[in-house]
Each structure stands twice: as C-alpha cells, then as structure tokens.
Amino acid sequence: MSDMLRSLEIQGFKSFADKIVLKFPTRITAIVGPNGSGKSNVADAFRWVLGEQSSKNIRIANAADVIFNGTPQRAQAGFASAALTFDNSRKIFPVDFSEVTLARKVYRDGVSEYAVNKKQMRLKDLTQILASAKLGVKGMGIINQGAGDVFLRASPIERREMIEEMVGLKEYRLKKEDAERRMKATSENIAKVQNILLELEPNLRLLRRQVAKWQSRAEKEHELHELSISYFSHKIWDLEHSFSHIQLSDKDADALQKDVDVLRKEIAELQGTFAELEYEDPSKRIERERTRKEIAELERKKSDLLGIIGRLEGQSEVYRSLAKTQAGFDASQAQQQFEKVLTSLRFIVSLDAVSIMREKIQNVISGLESFLSSHQHRLKDKNEQLQSCTQQLAEAQTELQNVLSALDKFSSELAKFNQAQTEQSKRFKDAVKAMEAHRDQLREKETALEHIRFNRERKKLYEDDIRLKMQEAGFAWDEFVVARRDDINHAEAHPIVVADVEMRIIRLRRDLAVMGEIDQEVVASCDEASRRFEFLTHEKQDLASALEDLQTLNQSLEEKITAGFEQSLRAIDTEFNRCFQLIFAGGKASVKTVRVGINQTEGEMEEMEKEGGAVGDEREGMKNEKGKKKEQGELGIEFSVHLPRKKIKSLEALSGGERSLTAIALLFAIIISAKPPLLVLDEIDAALDEANSCTFARLLRDIAHDVQCIIITHNRAVMESADVLYGVTMQDGLSKIFSLQFTQAQEFVGQDRVAEVQ
Structure with missing residues (x-):
C-alpha cells in the first residue's frame, strides 16, 4: 500500500518561523525532541490545516496566535501557513488530481484562507472533501x-461523531444535516406560504366578485381590442400598399431634385449671360453714336451737295439753253427786222418813196447794230455765268465724291457695329430661348417634384390620421407594427368592410362609455392578488415536493449512516x-x-x-x-x-x-x-511502562499496514518502530527540525540536546 501523506509544509506557524518541509515516505514517522522544543506544534499544524476552529484544541487564545510572534533576534511574521500534500492516486479525495495539496493561511488581521491545489475554497466545501477522505478534526x-x-x-x-468521521460516515452525516436544515427551512417556508395564502384568500374572493361585475365590459374591451387590431392592421396594410409608389417616387424625387438643382444652376448661368449681353462697353457705344452722327452729317452734306449739283446742273442747262435761245432769238429777231425792212422796201417801191426808204433802212441798220451789240453783251454774261456754274458744279461733284468716300467708310464701320449688334442680339435671343426652355423644364420638374411632395404629404396625413386613431385606441405605432406584422401582412387575405368595423368600434366605445370606467386599481389589485395567490400555491406545491424529496434523501442517508x-x-x-x-x-x-x-x-x-x-x-x-x-x-x-x-x-x-x-x-x-488514511498521535504513550510501550509499539506496527502514522513520542520502543525519525529543537525561540538516526534520537531525547545529521 502506497503512502498517502507525502509532506507537511509549515511557515510562520507558532514557533516555526522559517519555512520547513517534512517528508513522509514511510508508514511510521516519529517526531522526537525535548520538552518545549515545539514538536507538539507539528500536531497542531495538522489539526489547523484540516480546518480546526477551536482555539483550545490548538492551544491558542485567538486565531492570530498561530502566527510566529517574534523574538528579540527575529521579527514577527505577517502570516502563518501550513500545507499537507497527499497522494491521490487511489482517489481518496473526490477530485480529479493525482496529488492533492490542502493549505490554510491566516493573516494578522484575522483573515483566513483555505485552498485545495492553490484554488481558494470555503471551509464548508473543504470539510465535505475531508469527510469523503475520512479526515477531519472531530474524529480520532x-x-x-x-x-x-x-x-x-x-x-x-x-x-x-468521532466514530462516524473515522469510518467515513461524516460525509453522509454532513449531507444529512444539510438535508435536515433544508427540510426545516422548507417546512418553515411552507408554513409562511400557507399563512400568506390564508391571508390572501378572503381578500381575493372579494376582489374577484367585484371584478366579475365588469366581466361584460372586459368582453367588450376584448372585442374592441381585437377589432382595433384588425382595423389598424388593414389600415396600415392599405397605407403600405396604396402609397407604395411613393417609395418608388422617392427615388425619382431624388433624381428630380438633382435635375432641378442642375437647371437652377444653368438658369443662373444664363442670367449671367444675359447680364453680359445686356452690358455694353461705353467706349463702343460712344464710338457707335459718333459714327452714326458722322454718317448723318455726311448724309446731310451729301444731300446738300446733290441739291447744289442739281441746282448747278439745272443752271448750267438753263444757261446753255438760254445761250442757244438767245442766239436763235437774235437771228430770228434780225430776220424779222430784215423781213420787216424788205416789206417796207416793197411797200416803199410801190409807193415809190425812195427817200423814205433810205431813211428807214438806215434806221433798221442802226437798230440792228444796236440790238446785236446789246445781245452780245448779254450772251457774254450768260456764258460767264455758265462757266462759273460749271466750275461750281465740278467743285460740288468733287466734294460729293469725298463725302461719298467718307460715307462708305463710316457706313462700313456702322455695318460692323450693326453686325456685332445683330450677332449679340442673336445670342441674346438664343439665350432667351435656352432660358425659356430651361424654365419650362424647371417648371415641369418642379411640378413633378411637387406632385411627389404632395403624395408624400398625403401619405403623411393618412399615416398621421392612423397614428392619432391608434393613440386614441391605446396603441403605440412602432410596437404595433412590430408585434402585429403577421396580421398586417395577411390583412389582404382577411378582408373586412372598414366602414362596418369603424361603426362597430364606435358602438363598442359608446357602450363602454355608458357602462363607465372599470376601477383599474381594483382590477390590478385582483390580478396581482390572483397572480400572487397562484404563484404562492405553486410555490407551496414545489416546496412540498422539495420537502418530500428531502425527506426521502434524509431517510436514505439515515439508512446508509445507520447501516454503516x-x-x-x-x-x-x-x-x-x-x-x-x-x-x-x-x-x-x-x-x-x-x-x-x-x-x-x-x-x-x-x-x-x-x-x-x-x-x-x-x-x-x-x-x-x-x-x-x-x-x-x-x-x-x-x-x-x-x-x-x-x-x-x-x-x-x-x-x-x-x-x-x-x-x-x-x-x-x-x-x-x-482504517483512516492518516493517524497523528501526540505523546499518548507518555504514561506507559516499558511492557505496555512494547505492546503499544506492536499494535502501532500492526495498524501501519493500513494506516500511515505520525507519532510524537519520547518512547524508545515507539521510536524503534518508526521508519523515519525527525528531531525538533528550540534555538533562540525558533523551532527547527532535523532528520535523526535512532541512536541520535535516544541521545537527543534523553539529554535534551540536538544532534544534527550532516
């Protein structure tokens, strides 16, 4: 049989200030030492790490007394700790580890910690584990x-209790005690619940009688509720489907809005173009006006010159005509005078008045000479006038030619101005057309956009109307849409006459108004009392069932404990x-x-x-x-x-x-x-004589086949039975442990001195 206990580690515990580790490789280990050396503190460490709560049993006044208190040469410790390491290959401890270390640590403030394999644990849980391994502080x-x-x-x-712990029944006893505590608590809870039920029942009956009077109202409210659900489900379905195109229009609205923005931007650009077209450089305008004035002045001069030329040409023609006429007139007049003379001559011949003839001929010749002289002067004047007029006409024609040249020049400039103005006018007209086209498109798109907005607004008004009615009916839109989505989706499959449903809802509301409001506090009190009564009834049943299970468990544990x-x-x-x-x-x-x-x-x-x-x-x-x-x-x-x-x-x-x-x-x-796994005996053989000591040693060797023994002793016979000997000595208030040979142990105990094995 393998040894279960492997080691004990102590630090800061009582007189053991330094960390010491005792190995237990054999079945019997003896710990020896002079009185007062602190060897019994080893047994106290065993008891302490196994959860001892009694200060008396480990020989201290309070929990902090287990901590090394210091000496003149050594400062006190801040904590005390002890750890037992066990071989768990036979699964004596109910944990899945091949080695188990039980540890306890206490600080000067009184805080105590328990751990199994370095995992902190409550004392209650540790006690349960120890009980499963037949270990504890209440046994022997x-x-x-x-x-x-x-x-x-x-x-x-x-x-x-000692025997139960030693034979491994404490585990069942702890479970039984726990079951009994739970049974007691459960019975008390059942009694409390029963008392509460007795208090609730009369009041609940009264409340139920009062609420029963409003049962008809409750039925109508239920019908109203169901009708409202159906009504609003259909209204929401209609909203979602009748205005479904609006959701599609929303995309169009976005596109239209973008188009509108683009058109407005282009119109703004066109308006800028208008401003540019309407704007005229003052210098150009002045130049154009000057050119127009020059042309007008030249036209006036041209007209004047043409008038002068015409007048001069007329005068010239008149003068030429007069010259011709005058010459002809003079010849004709001379011929007439000549004919008149001839006639006179014939008349004179006939009259034979020669003397008279001569005189008359002489008069005619004198008259003709005078006439010719006069008309020659007049013709000369006319010719001179004609020559002057011809000269003036030539000058006027020259000036007219100059005016016409200047007029052509300024007309060309004016034509350029007019061409530029025509082109600008054309651009302006094109811009006007573009502006009108853009404005037409803008009006068209704004109309379409407004139509979409109108539909949105119409949908919103429709939805707001439904929301308002739902609010009046006590429904929240968001919660309703989520909770009643199936009803909404299947509304088309269950058609209703909305007008009829509306009328029925109106009638139900009118009936409920006539009936008066239910005292909701009474109804709430009744519901609460009913729920509480039902809950407590079920709780009582659960407690009764739990109590029955606990009683069965308790009986089973009692039978196991009794039999064992x-x-x-x-x-x-x-x-x-x-x-x-x-x-x-x-x-x-x-x-x-x-x-x-x-x-x-x-x-x-x-x-x-x-x-x-x-x-x-x-x-x-x-x-x-x-x-x-x-x-x-x-x-x-x-x-x-x-x-x-x-x-x-x-x-x-x-x-x-x-x-x-x-x-x-x-x-x-x-x-x-x-057959407990471990036995620790502290000088229980002190009063035995030699014969009984030998008997004690023989019995110790017999049980060592099944039980690992740690013996604190002064007895020679017991020391002889030990496989390993440890000596404990006290130096300057500190306990120290040494491994000893048997002969050294005898001398060590007998002479109260230390013999350390090097």
Whole structure:
C-alpha cells in the first residue's frame, strides 16, 4: 500500500518561523525532541490545516496566535501557513488530481484562507472533501497531547461523531444535516406560504366578485381590442400598399431634385449671360453714336451737295439753253427786222418813196447794230455765268465724291457695329430661348417634384390620421407594427368592410362609455392578488415536493449512516475486546449504542458520564451546543470494561494508567476497524511502562499496514518502530527540525540536546 501523506509544509506557524518541509515516505514517522522544543506544534499544524476552529484544541487564545510572534533576534511574521500534500492516486479525495495539496493561511488581521491545489475554497466545501477522505478534526485521526483518553471523556453523541468521521460516515452525516436544515427551512417556508395564502384568500374572493361585475365590459374591451387590431392592421396594410409608389417616387424625387438643382444652376448661368449681353462697353457705344452722327452729317452734306449739283446742273442747262435761245432769238429777231425792212422796201417801191426808204433802212441798220451789240453783251454774261456754274458744279461733284468716300467708310464701320449688334442680339435671343426652355423644364420638374411632395404629404396625413386613431385606441405605432406584422401582412387575405368595423368600434366605445370606467386599481389589485395567490400555491406545491424529496434523501442517508455505523460498531466492539484483552492480559470490553432523549438534562448527562461517559475538562464538548437540548432519540455511544481480577462499577474507578490503556485499546480498535488514511498521535504513550510501550509499539506496527502514522513520542520502543525519525529543537525561540538516526534520537531525547545529521 502506497503512502498517502507525502509532506507537511509549515511557515510562520507558532514557533516555526522559517519555512520547513517534512517528508513522509514511510508508514511510521516519529517526531522526537525535548520538552518545549515545539514538536507538539507539528500536531497542531495538522489539526489547523484540516480546518480546526477551536482555539483550545490548538492551544491558542485567538486565531492570530498561530502566527510566529517574534523574538528579540527575529521579527514577527505577517502570516502563518501550513500545507499537507497527499497522494491521490487511489482517489481518496473526490477530485480529479493525482496529488492533492490542502493549505490554510491566516493573516494578522484575522483573515483566513483555505485552498485545495492553490484554488481558494470555503471551509464548508473543504470539510465535505475531508469527510469523503475520512479526515477531519472531530474524529480520532489526530490525538493531541494529554487527550489520549478523549474518547472516554467525550459525551455519547460526541463519541458517535468521532466514530462516524473515522469510518467515513461524516460525509453522509454532513449531507444529512444539510438535508435536515433544508427540510426545516422548507417546512418553515411552507408554513409562511400557507399563512400568506390564508391571508390572501378572503381578500381575493372579494376582489374577484367585484371584478366579475365588469366581466361584460372586459368582453367588450376584448372585442374592441381585437377589432382595433384588425382595423389598424388593414389600415396600415392599405397605407403600405396604396402609397407604395411613393417609395418608388422617392427615388425619382431624388433624381428630380438633382435635375432641378442642375437647371437652377444653368438658369443662373444664363442670367449671367444675359447680364453680359445686356452690358455694353461705353467706349463702343460712344464710338457707335459718333459714327452714326458722322454718317448723318455726311448724309446731310451729301444731300446738300446733290441739291447744289442739281441746282448747278439745272443752271448750267438753263444757261446753255438760254445761250442757244438767245442766239436763235437774235437771228430770228434780225430776220424779222430784215423781213420787216424788205416789206417796207416793197411797200416803199410801190409807193415809190425812195427817200423814205433810205431813211428807214438806215434806221433798221442802226437798230440792228444796236440790238446785236446789246445781245452780245448779254450772251457774254450768260456764258460767264455758265462757266462759273460749271466750275461750281465740278467743285460740288468733287466734294460729293469725298463725302461719298467718307460715307462708305463710316457706313462700313456702322455695318460692323450693326453686325456685332445683330450677332449679340442673336445670342441674346438664343439665350432667351435656352432660358425659356430651361424654365419650362424647371417648371415641369418642379411640378413633378411637387406632385411627389404632395403624395408624400398625403401619405403623411393618412399615416398621421392612423397614428392619432391608434393613440386614441391605446396603441403605440412602432410596437404595433412590430408585434402585429403577421396580421398586417395577411390583412389582404382577411378582408373586412372598414366602414362596418369603424361603426362597430364606435358602438363598442359608446357602450363602454355608458357602462363607465372599470376601477383599474381594483382590477390590478385582483390580478396581482390572483397572480400572487397562484404563484404562492405553486410555490407551496414545489416546496412540498422539495420537502418530500428531502425527506426521502434524509431517510436514505439515515439508512446508509445507520447501516454503516452498525457494521463499523460491531467491528469496533470486536477489536476493542481483542485489544483490551491483549493489553490487560484478559478481561472484557464492549461498546454499545444508546439513545439520548430530548428531556435529558445536564445533570443526567453528567450522571451517565460517570457511569461510562465524558468527564473532566472535555465536558466543554457538550456545552458547545450552547445549552440546547439534544434531539430526541439521537444516537450515542456507551462502552463498558471488566478488568481481570478486579471489579469496577464505573470508569471513575480506573487508575490513571488503566484509563490510558483502556483509551489506547479503544483507539486502536477504532483505527483497526475504520482504517483512516492518516493517524497523528501526540505523546499518548507518555504514561506507559516499558511492557505496555512494547505492546503499544506492536499494535502501532500492526495498524501501519493500513494506516500511515505520525507519532510524537519520547518512547524508545515507539521510536524503534518508526521508519523515519525527525528531531525538533528550540534555538533562540525558533523551532527547527532535523532528520535523526535512532541512536541520535535516544541521545537527543534523553539529554535534551540536538544532534544534527550532516
């Protein structure tokens, strides 16, 4: 059988200031040392790390006293820690680790920590794990110095608890105690729930009678609610489908808006073009006006010159005509004078008046000479006038030619101005046309956009109307659309006459108004009371079911504990008798069960203890129950002994040595029967003589086959039985541990000095 305990690690614990590690590679390990060296602190460390809560059992006044308190040469420690490492290959501990380390650490502020494999754990959970491994502080796995007869001095119930822990029944006992606590709490909860139900029931009946009067209203409200759901589902469906094109139009609206923006921008650009076209450079305008004035002036001059030329040409023609006429007129007039003379001559001939003729001819000739002279002067004047007129005409024609040249020049410039103006006018007209086209497009698109906006607004008004009606009916739009999406989607498949539904809703609202409002506080109170009553009823049923399960579990655990305890007790009884006879060379010893009644007083307990129960300082074990009476019929342990050749009536009649031997016999009987994984004994062999020491050592070697033993001793025979010896010494207030040979251990114990093995 492999060794279960591998090591004990201590640091800052009591007199062990430095970290020390004790290895336990064999079945029996003895720890020896002079009195006061601190070797019993090793046993205290075992008990402490296994969850001991009693300061008395580890010989301290308060929890912080386990921390090294310092010496003149060494400062005090800030914490105390101890750790036990076990081989768990046989799964003695119910955890999935091949090695288990149990650790405890306490700080000076009183904070205590428990850990399993460095994982912090509650003491309650640690106790459960230890119980599964037959370890704990209530059993007899760790016997402190001076407590060898602890079983004898314990109360019957404490004895039972010790045995249960040693034989591995504490796990079930803890579960049973937990089940009983839960049963008690569950029973109390059932009683509380029942009391509440009794208080609720009368008020609930009254509330239900009041609410029943409004049942018709509730039915109408329900119908109104359902109709409203159907109505609004159809209205929303109609909204979503009748205006579905608006969703498509929204895309068009975006495109239209972009087009409108573009057109407005282009119109703005065209307006800028208009401004440019309408703007005229003042210098050009002045130049054009000057050119026009020049042309007008030239036209005037041209007209004047043409008039002058015409007049001059007319005068010239007149003068030429007059010259011709004058010449002809003079010849004709001379001919007439000549004819007149001839006539006169003929007349004279006929009259034969020659003298008269001569005179007349002479007069005619004189007259002709005078006429010719006069007309020659006049003709000369006319010719001179004609010549002057011709000269003036030539000058006028020359000036006219100059005017015409200038007029052509200015006309060309004006034509250019006019051409530019025509082109600008054309551009302006083109811009006007473009502007009108853009404005037409803009009006068209704005009209389309306005149509979309109008439809949007119409949809919004329609939706707002539905929202308002829904709000009046107590519905929230968003919640309704989400919760009633299926109703909305299937509205088309369940057509309704909207007008009829509206009329029915109006009638229902009118009927409800006539009926008056329900007192919602009463209804709410009734609903709340009903829910609470129903909840509590179910809770009561659940609690009753849980209580039944707990009772079944408790009964099952009790049966396991009873069966296991009875079996273990029979084995203990047999071994107790055998060990007793071996130690006392005869006699008889036995253990039995007793029932401790509820009315049993402290005095009765004390009397019973005198007959075979607890005595002395360990009566404190009974007082730990804080004066509470024991549960009626609770199981306890009694035992009796009969020494060879000596009659005794009670344990009080035994001598100190006999009590020690009886306690050892009982201890070994329990150990042999229970086979705990670990046994720690602190000088329980101190009172034995040599013969009994040898018997003790022989029994120790026998149980070592099944139980790993750590013995704190001064006894030679026990030291001889040990496979490993550790020596403990005190130097300057600090405990130190050394590995020893057997001869060194004898000298070490006998002479109270240290022999360190190098």
